[in-house]
Amino acid sequence: MTDDRPDLEAALSGLKDFQRRTVDAAFERLWGDDDPSSRFLVADEVGLGKTLVARGVLAKTVDHLWDHADRIDIVYICSNSQIAQQNLRRLHAGLHGEIPHADRLTMLPTVLDDLDRQRVNVISFTPGTSFHLGNSGGQAPERALLFVMLERAWGAGALRGRKWSRFFQGAASEERMRREIDRARGTSISPQLMHAFSEALLLPSADGPRLCDALGEGADDFRWLREGGRVSWQVSAHRYRLIGQLRQALARICVSHLQPDLVILDEFQRFSQLLSGDDDASRLVQSLLGPIQVERPGEQRTARTLLLSATPFKMYTLPDEPEGDDHYRDFLHTVRVLAGPERAQIVQDRMSEMRAALLRGDVPAATDAKDVAQVELRRVMARTERLAATKDRDGMLTSRQDRLTVTRTDVSDYLAQAAVARALDSPEGLEYWRSSPHVLEMMERYHVKRRIDEELTAGSGLLRGILRTRFTPDDLHTYGEIDPGNPRARWLADDVLSTGAWRAAWLAPSLPYYTPRGIYAEPAFQRFTKRLVFSAWGVAPKGIATTLSYEVERRLAGQSPTMRERGYFATRRRGLLTRTVTDGRLTGMPVLALLYPCVELARAGDPLRVARDLGRSLPLDREDLVAEVRKRVERSLEQLPSGGSEGVADQRWFWAAPLLLDRLHGLTTVEGLTFGGKRLGDQGADGFGQHLDEALHVDAAQLGPRPAELADVLTELALSGPAVCALRTLARVVADPGDLGARDVRATASEWAWSLRSLFNGAEIMAVVEGQGDDPYWRRVLQHGMDGNLQSVLDEYGQVLHAAHSLAGHDRPEQLRQLGEKFAEGSGLLASPQAMDFFADGVSPPKRRRIRTHFAARYGRAAAVDDKTVQRETQVREAFNSPFWPFVLASTSVGQEGLDFHHYSHAVVHWNLPSNPVDLEQREGRVHRYRGHAVRKNVAQAHSGNTSLVGGPSPWPVLFDLAADERGDRSEIFPDWVYPLAGGATIERHVPVLPMSRGTQHYQRLLRTVGAYRLTLGQPRQEELIAYVGDNHDLALDLTP
Structure with a gap:
């Protein structure tokens, strides 16, 4: 335990003015002597940093209680573990010790005994798995903990024999359960908690007998499993009911022992009913929070509750409607x-x-x-909104109703699906057709899909002639053009792909350092942002991701003869940036040039340094930049031996020269660098260790004549080599641009380069890059990096990663470690196959094929084809929050309140409109957050010509300082959240509407509902306010602190 008082001012120093005002208001209401409240709601608009406000309240609470308490406990409760992972470190910044995230209440015994070792504790868990325990057996670690606690309560010998391990095993394997029990046996559990647990075992169970007796009888039912028998579902269900009661008992004990000083309920609308209900789950929550009123003013140890939610209540009707x-x-x-x-x-x-x-x-x-x-x-509440930061009160939002066109194919698909629905007595034919392209082929776990499977399995013939997929697997294999048969899908494909986005490996940078070329120079693509698509239909994300990804791959096949000749269902193509040993010859050495973070080339090819030396502003003219860097490279090459004078040009110069240049200046080369976990001395089958050994011992005297294009290639490497660009970025973000030779920075740069190698080895990205000429593939990679301003892209992404993961408070090694991990996640999302059924005649079983998703992806919990295709949701989110593919993310939006999707997206597509303003607010709040894509674009566009950008370590802090100078008397919401610019980027609300549908009326009603909702909580947007109350602006409640 440390007695060092946390630095309150340091914890508050990073807050904006409006956040600081909210912190002060919340703290005063919770802890002030003048009629305090034990509960306070921060209802700031989505994306304004409620977690940082919570951190400020937490810090002031700790400081307030420091002289009155030996130990201060803070409980953080949020709706899912992803949000917890995203927010916990932000909350804990400035505090000492670790964060004991127990995930679920019944795992608290594993951390409660550690709390006395720290003066301040931040404990986290999620309500869905902590309070709604019911008759569930929980996870294997929970059951193992219960097993061990019973051992300690009854004595180790009481649970000998397999009946007890079988009883608690559940769906886990015997081996895994054994490991979990061994791990739980190493847990220290406080004697007080164990005593309370033992007492609880003597209380009556739900069925009458004491819980300990009911457990013994239930375990006896499993005794015969030693003979390999199977339990009936009744016996299994009874077992889970008993384990559920045991979990409930333990949860109540944990709550009674916790006694927090401050409880933070994040996205509280997800479980608001728990605060007033009278079921077991509600009673658990209410006992944790304590009474609504502080019983005695000045009382310091009554638990206070800080609630966070931008949308704390739902609204289903309007005040002027009958209901x-x-x-x-x-x-x-x-x-x-x-x-x-x-x-x-x-x-x-x-x-x-x-x-x-x-x-x-x-x-x-x-x-x-x-x-x-x-x-x-x-x-009891405060709310800040970003709308007041813009004169027109639109908060940078632009709304567009995109009119859809219905084609003959769409109608044909609808009629076919309606015929299937009628045959199965299902009334939902129209909804199916509206929901997704190829909906019957894509469905999972829908009732109608189960009925189809039943009829085809039984061979009933009920669907004969009416259930037939419009195309075949052979059509896909030959990259045939497939009409989606869905107006929304067709519109989305045209909206996205007409920009040329399918021809780019990454998004155009917000601040290009020099004039781009190719797709990156086209205005439509420069304006492009990633699309976040929300649908209420569970099948839609899969249909969107597969249909759009296939269309992209089909277009790429048109410019890649290799892809076209192999066919769609062929074995995945091997990457072209490889390192192999063929007949004793190392064939991957040119690739090493892309992976090696050469310090001398990083110095020679830094566009910001060139601009500073030449007295120029950004963006530089590409030809001028290349010419200047080439001069610098040639001067460096003059210091090296010229090589042999006879024979053909020695291609080894391309990879040897960067190593020789660094060695010439006293720098190490490949020593200490890692490439995908591989390093010097490794003896893997791919021969990469041998490649590194060759690089380490290269001798200029043994090289032949220099290739004529050596200076050109080294210039490309200096400007767009993956490792060289990564080295400059990391030096700007973590170290110092002048400290390019630092070994730790170079090591992380080599890892970034390895991640980019994996990106360029993806079959689809190879097809993107291959369309750029006839040079060897590694040269075309460099040229694509030149065209797309790779340095600008990485510099922007490095700043985004550093801020998004709150790395400023960590030491340099930890910053570099996390930057390496997050970059690998963001750039390394592999193509994920999704199952699609092809129906032939309505009689025979369908053929199931796997359709790849890459350019577009689905987000959310869904059954995967197999274990190899399971994508962690966090990795999908990291990839979407990167400049790389996927460029479209489709989701049902369930459970995503509080998650960030704004780093490279400022466009939300409402595949179908939500039913209430809460969902509309939450959806659009995913992309309108701190320094999001739209804000960065506008700030960069407004100030790119300022010469001060090239004078410091990184242009991005300078850009936002320049923008902040325009603030005047406005809130500090400007410019980090709102920075409007004439003709610039906005938060795009896309509402694709079918002709002659009720969509337009629904949209207008929703606007009126949003207006009424905001009247209750804050300030409506102009469009929404007029839709509801005309010009009576004074009727809006002002809850601004």
Whole structure:
């Protein structure tokens, strides 16, 4: 335990002005002596940094309690483990010790005994697996912990024999359960907690007998499993009920022993009912949080609760609709949870008065009622919005209803699907057709798909002649053009692919250092941003990802003879950036030139340094830059031996020269560098260790004549070599541009280069790059990097990664480690196959084929084809948050509140409109966040010509300093969250609407609902406000602190 008081000012120093005001308001209401509240809601608009506000409240709480408590416990509860991983380190910044993330309440015994070792503890778990325990057996580690606690309660000998391990084994293998039990036996559990657990075993179970007796009887039912028998589902279900009761008992004990000082409920709308319900789960939560009111002003140890949610209540009706009284139902429930029933009644009465006055046109009376309600609400909540940062109050949002065209193929597909639905007595033919391209072929776990499988398996003939896929696997194998048969899918493909995005390996940088070429010079692609597609239909993400990825691959096959000749279902093509040993000859040495972080070339080819030396601003003219770098490279080459004078040009110069240049200046070369875990001395089958050994011992005296194009190739390496660019980026982000020779920075640069090698070895990216001439592939990689400003791309991405993962507070080794890991995740998402069924005649079983997704991906929990195709959701998100593929991400949006998708996307596609404003806010909030893609584009466009950009270590901090100088008296939301620019990037809301459908009316009603929602919480956008109340701006509640 450390007695060093955390530095409060350091913890608060990184907050913006509006965040600091919210921190002060929340802390004063929770801990102030003047009528404090034990609960306070921070309802800041999506993306404004509520986690950082929570960190500020946490820091002030710790400082406030430091002199009164021997130990301070903070509990952080959020809706899923991904959000926890994203936010925990942000919360913990500035505190000492580790974060004991138990994930679920019943695993707290593994960390509770460690809490006394730290003065401040931040404990985290998720509600879905912690409070809703029911009759579930939980995960294997939970059951192993329960097994060990029973051992300690009853004595080790009481649980001997396989009946008990079988009882707790559940779906885990016997070997895994044994490992989990061995691990749990090493856990230290406090005597007080063990005593309470032993007492709980003596209490009655749900079935009557004492829990310990019921467990013994249940375990006896499994005794005969030693003979290899199978249990009935009744016996198994009873076993899980008993384990569930045991988990419930342990959860209650853990809550009673926790006694937190501050509880942070993140995205609290996901489990708001737990705060007022009367079931087991609700009682657990309420006992953790304590009473709504602080019993005695000045009381320091009553638990306080900070609730975080941009959308704390749902809205299903409008106040001027017949069911308008329901408009505030969920809102008032939220107020009761925060303030108690008496104060909630005051708010309800004033809101009713406001509505009645509004409907009769009495604006002054409505305003008076609003003012009273506003005072009450400010006691328990605060909200900041970004809208006030723009004069037109649109918060940089532009909305577009994209009109869809229905074709003959669409109608044909609809009629076919409707015929199948009628044959199966399913009324949902139209919804199926609207939901996804090739919907029957793509479905998983839908009732109608199960019915189809049943009919085809039985051979009933019910679907004969009406269930037939419009194309065959052979059509795909030959890269035939496949009409999606779905207007939305056709529109999305045209919207995205018409920009040329399929011809690029990464997005255009926001701040190009020199004039680009090829696809990267085309205005439509320069404006392009990644698309985040949300749908309420579970089948849609799969259909979108497979259809769009196939169309991209089909187009690439048109410019890649190799891909076209091999066919779609052929074995995946081997990467062209390889290193092999053939007949004793090392054939991969040119590839090493791309992977080696040459310090001398990094110095010679730095565009920012060249611009500074020449007194130029960005972007430089490409030809001028190449000419200047070539001069510098030639001067460096003059210091090396010229090589032999006879014979053919020695191609080894291409990879040897960078090594020789560094050695000439006293630098190490490949020693200490790692490439995908491989290093000097490794003896792998691929011979890479031999390649490194060859590089280490290269001797200029043994090289033949220099190739005529040596200076050209080294110039390309200096400007766009993957390792060289990575070296400059990492020096800018973590170290110092002048410290390019630091071994730790070079080591991470070689790892980044290896990740980029994997990117360029992907079959689809190879097809992208192969269309750029006849040079060897490794040369075309360099040329693609030149065309696409690879240095600018990596510099921008390095800054994004560093900020997104809160690395500023870590030491240099940790920063480099995390940057290496995150870059590998962001650039290394492999093509993921998705199952598609091909129906031939409605009688025979379908042929199942696997369709690759790469350019577009699905996000969310879904069954994978096999274990090799399972993609961790976090890796998919990291890849979408990178400049690399996928360029489109499709999701159902379930459970994503609080997750970031904004780093390279500022366009949201509402595949279908949500039913309420909460989902609309949450969807669009995924891409409108701190220094998102749209903001970076605009800031860079506005200030790219400023010469001060090339004078410092990195242009990005300078860019935002220049933008901040324009703030004037505006909030610090400007420019980091909102930076509007005439003709610049905006947050794009795409609503593809079918002709003659109800979509337009639904959209207008949703705008009115959003307006009413924001009237309750804050300031509506101009479009939404006019849609609801015309020009009566004063009716909006102002909860700004």
